Amino acid sequence: MADRKCTSQSKRDLVVTRAGILTTPKDREVAEEDEEDECGLGIEEFLRDKNMLITGTTGFVGKLLIEKILRSQPDVGKLFLLIQGPNQEAVNKRLRHEIINAEIFKRLKEVHGSSYEAFMLSKLVPIVGHLEEDFLGMEEKVHKDIADNVDVIVSCAANTRFDERYDVALNTNTNGALRLVKLARRCRKLQVFLHVSTAYVNGPRTGLIKERAFSFGDSIAREEAMATHSQEIPPILDIGAEAKRINDALEGWAENTATPRMKELGLERAKIHGWPNVYSFTKAMGEMVIGSMSNDLPTVIVRPTIIGSTIQDPFPGWIQGLRMADPLIVYYGKGQLNLFTAEGKTIVDLVPADMVINAILAALVRHGSSGVAGLNIYQIGTSSINPLRFDELFNHCYEHYLSFPLIDSEGKFVHIEKMKLFDTLADISSYFSIGENGRLKKAKDMHILRKLSVTYEPYTSYKGRFDIANAKKLMKRMSRVERSNFTFDVAAIDWRDYIVNVHIPGLRKHIISGDAS
Structure with a gap:
C-alpha cells in the first residue's frame, strides 16, 4: 500500500479499501481503531x-x-x-x-x-x-x-x-x-x-x-x-x-x-x-x-x-470569574473564613x-x-484517578497565603490560620460555645459561613x-x-504546585482586588 498522510479523510479511505464497503457503524469503528494509535486523531x-x-x-x-x-x-x-x-x-x-x-x-x-x-x-x-x-x-x-x-x-x-x-x-x-x-x-x-x-x-x-x-x-x-x-x-x-x-x-x-x-x-x-x-x-x-x-x-x-x-495553556493561571471552589479560597485568603463545614477526606473534584x-x-x-x-x-x-481532598486543598492554600499574604483595606497583611473543618454548622456552634474559643470576629463572617455552607453542602460531603x-x-x-x-x-x-503556584496566583491576578502581589 502506498504511503499516506494520517488525516481523517485518509483513514476513512483506508477503511473502504480494506473492507470494500462500510457495512455497519461498528465495522467502521473497529477498522478505524486499528489505525488511530499510529495516526492519532488528526x-x-x-x-x-x-x-x-x-x-x-x-x-x-x-x-x-x-x-x-x-x-x-x-x-x-x-x-x-x-x-x-x-x-x-x-x-x-x-x-x-x-x-x-x-x-x-x-x-x-x-x-x-x-x-x-x-x-x-x-x-x-x-x-x-x-x-x-x-x-x-x-x-x-x-x-x-x-x-x-x-x-x-x-x-x-x-x-x-x-x-x-x-x-x-x-x-x-x-x-x-x-x-x-x-x-x-x-x-x-x-x-x-x-x-x-x-x-x-x-x-x-x-x-x-x-x-x-x-x-x-x-x-x-x-x-x-x-x-x-x-x-x-x-x-x-x-x-x-x-x-x-x-x-x-x-x-x-x-x-x-x-x-x-x-x-x-x-x-x-x-x-x-x-x-x-x-x-x-x-x-x-x-x-x-x-x-x-x-x-x-x-x-x-x-x-x-x-x-x-x-x-x-495558553498560559498558567488564567481564569474568568469566581469558579465554584474559588469563593472558599478567596474568603480564606482575606481572613473571612478560617473554618468551614466539609469532611476533610471528601474529594474536591x-x-x-x-x-x-x-x-x-x-x-x-x-x-x-x-x-x-x-x-x-x-x-x-x-x-x-488523582484525587484532591478538602483538607489538602486548604493546606495548600495556607502554604501560599502564609508566604504571600493579601493586604486588607487598612494596608496591613492579612493574618490567616490553618483552616478548621467541621462536619456540620451545629458542630461549629458547639465549638464556639466552649470556653474562650469565643465567637467570630465579625457578624458578617458568620453570615458568609452560613451562606457558603448551605451552597456547598452537596459538594463538601459528596461520596461519588x-x-x-x-x-x-x-x-x-x-x-x-x-x-x-x-x-x-x-x-x-x-496538586501542591497547581494550587500554590498556579491557581491562587491566577485568582490574585485576574480576580482579587487590592492584592499585595
Whole structure:
C-alpha cells in the first residue's frame, strides 16, 4: 500500500479499501481503531476549513475554546459565535471588547502581530442570538446560513446559578439545548454536535459513577428508591409536565412575588427528583433532550467536574470569574473564613480548564471523523484517578497565603490560620460555645459561613467518584504529538504546585482586588 498522510479523510479511505464497503457503524469503528494509535486523531487536520457554531463564547470555557482552535489551526473556517445582544451593533462591540481584546488571546497577538485584529475578524462571525428564544433568536437569513454552512456545533452556554428561577434555568439549560439540537438536525453538512454539560448532573450518586446517558423519565430519587426497594417510588421525571407546572404557577402568582417563589419551586422540584439544585437538575434534563434526538447524529456530551484556572495553556493561571471552589479560597485568603463545614477526606473534584478544552476538541474530532451517529459521554475530572481532598486543598492554600499574604483595606497583611473543618454548622456552634474559643470576629463572617455552607453542602460531603474510562480510551487514540499539544492527562497534575503556584496566583491576578502581589 502506498504511503499516506494520517488525516481523517485518509483513514476513512483506508477503511473502504480494506473492507470494500462500510457495512455497519461498528465495522467502521473497529477498522478505524486499528489505525488511530499510529495516526492519532488528526485534530489539527480535522479542524482545517471547518465552519463551527459556538455558544457561550463570552464565557470562560467558550473563550478558551476559541483561543485553542485559532492557535492550533489558523486555517479553520468561520467560527460563528452566538452572542446575546439587542442588535448586531451591540454584539459586534461585545466581540471586540470581550473576545478580541481579552487577555487570554495574548499568545495569538504575539503570533500575528499587527495583523492580529484582521485575522480575528476574518475568522470570527458574531451572531445575535438567545438560547431562550425560538430559533435561538436568530434572523431567518442567519438561521439558514448556519444550516447551510456549519460543519460543527459546540454548545458551551448555560445558566450556572445554583439558585436561579426555575423558569429561567429550564428555558436556558433544557429548552436551550432542545433548540440547539433542532438546529443541528437542520444542518445539512453537520459532522458532529457537542454539548458541554457538568459531571454533577449525576446528582448525589455514590461509588464510581459511570459515563452513562440519561433517558427521558430518569430520576435520581426514583433510581435510589428502586435500588433500596423502597415502598414509596417517586414518579418518573416528565419534562413537559415540569414546563406546565411552571406556566400554571406563573399565572397564579403576583409579579412582585414571582422571583422568590419560582426559585423555591425550582429547588423543591430538583430535590423531589433527587438533584441538589436547579442548575444540575435542568442540565440533566437538557442531556435527556439531547440524547433523545441523537439517533441519526454524531453527538457528544462532555461532563467536566469543577473547572479551575488553566494549568499551562495558553498560559498558567488564567481564569474568568469566581469558579465554584474559588469563593472558599478567596474568603480564606482575606481572613473571612478560617473554618468551614466539609469532611476533610471528601474529594474536591477539580480539573484545570485547558484540560477540559483539550478533551472537548479530542472528543469532537474523534466522533466528527467517524461519522457514526449516536450519543457519546465523556466525563473529565480527577476524583477517580488523582484525587484532591478538602483538607489538602486548604493546606495548600495556607502554604501560599502564609508566604504571600493579601493586604486588607487598612494596608496591613492579612493574618490567616490553618483552616478548621467541621462536619456540620451545629458542630461549629458547639465549638464556639466552649470556653474562650469565643465567637467570630465579625457578624458578617458568620453570615458568609452560613451562606457558603448551605451552597456547598452537596459538594463538601459528596461520596461519588467520576469514572473517566472513555476519556482515558480517547487519550490512547491520540498520537504522541497530540498528547503533548492537547493533553488532558489529569493523573499528571501536581496538586501542591497547581494550587500554590498556579491557581491562587491566577485568582490574585485576574480576580482579587487590592492584592499585595
